[in-house]
Amino acid sequence: TVDEKTLDSDFDGNEGSCSTALAVFGAANGLTPTLCLPWVNDNFVGVSSSQDRSDEDLSGTVKGSYRFSENLMSYASYSRGYKAGGFNLDRSQFGPADPAPFQPNLDTGFDPETVDAYEVGFKSNNAANSLFFNGAVFYQEYNDFQLNTFTGTSFIVTSVPAVISKGAEFDFRYLPEKLEGLTLQGGLVYAETQYDDFEAVDFFAPPRLPGSTISFAPRWSGTLAATYETTFVSDWDTRFNVSSRYTSRYNTGSNLDPLKEADDLVVVNARMGFYSDNSPFELEVWAQNLFDEDYYELAFDTPLQGDAATQTAPGTAVGAFLSPPLTFGATARLRF
Incomplete structure (x- = not known):
């Protein structure tokens, strides 16, 4: 893969706010960051820049398998993944502690991402083809x-x-075998996904990241589901399904702020469908988040919400997108 990108930027805005604050209050004053927010920072006015980059990488996969018997197969694989680098398009500026506080940062590029992934596993089934059991261990380095x-x-x-x-x-x-129409299935994953040790000098990679578990990476996660299909009436069949998903505690924020953690969670969904091979009509009734669990889908820093008592700068408050509540309904389908 070869990627070539060019970015030409021209900035505009209103005169006065940030440069005046820096001259009157200085970079360390709590009011200055509010007057120097990126979209009102007059240090961007009349600034132009041009950036270009070229990235290339070889990606692919190699797999091998060995069948011990009709009911047991093992495999090993290596794969190389690649995601191109690019440019940030939001306005980027230096922070108050940098040598050039609140001046435009015109180097907005970021490097390509690569991953080397290794996996060894097995797939098995019993002689009656009623039980299938698979497992794998994996190692991935980004x-x-x-x-x-x-x-x-x-x-x-x-x-x-x-x-x-x-x-x-x-x-x-x-x-x-003794209960035709019933299917039970599930899975369990244990994963340690952590930032390697590095010197966190970037404002956007705070000191709590090195050596920590990355966001949205629970150590344990699992699924369990049961499906039962049977004759309902005449030539109509019905299908019942109950599924659940478990995740252990994980952080939903890219900066790993402890306020953004989601607790251990089990979410259950249910569905019942009616269908017939002789009819184009199908009806389902369903419920999502059956037990109405409340959890963070994503937590984020709330802009312009500082400490009311000390009038400090933004970044001390957290907002969140909450989970959908218990939701139920019906879906009708017509095939033609």
């Missing part, structure tokens, strides 16, 4: 991991030197 961060005012992608993910996963599917 280089220049592209971390997308919402700073409270901008979305900025920055490159973290390395992320390591390793663990094991298992899944099964069981069709009880």
Whole structure:
């Protein structure tokens, strides 16, 4: 893969706010960051820049398998993945502690991301083909991991030197011979996905990242589901399904702020359908988040919400997108 990108930028805005604040109050004053927010920072007025980059990488996969018997197969694989680098399009500026506080940062590029992934596993089934059981161990190493961060005012992608993910996963599917129409299936994953140790000098890669578990990476996760199909009436059949998903505690924020953690969680969904091979009509009734669990889907820094008592700068408050509540309904389908 070869990627070539060019970015030409022309900035405009209103005169006065940030340059005046820096002259009167200085960079350390709590009021200055508010008057120097990227979209009102007059240091951008009349600024133009041009950037270009060229990235290339070889990606692909190699797999090998060995069948011990009709019911047991093992395999090993290596794959190389690649995601091109690019440019941040939100306004980027230096922070108050940098040598050039609140001046435009015109180098908005970020490096390509690569991953080397290794996996060894097996697939098995019993002689009656009623039980299928699979498992694998894996190791993945990401280089220049592209971390997308919402700073409270901008979305900025920055490159973290390395992320390591390793663990094991298992899944099964069981069709009880004595109860025709019932299918049980599930899976369990244990994964440690952590930033490697590095010197966190970038504002967008805070000191709590090195050596920590990355966001949206629970150590344990699992699924369990049951499906039962049977005759309903005449030539109409019905299908019942209950599924659940478990995740252990994980952080939903790119900066790993403890306020953005989601607790251990089990979400259950249910569905019942009516269908016939002789009719184009199908009806389903369903419920999502059956037990109405409340959890963070994503937590983020809230802009312009500082400490009311001390009138400090933004970044001390957190907002969140909450989970959908218990939701139920019906779906009708017509095939023609």
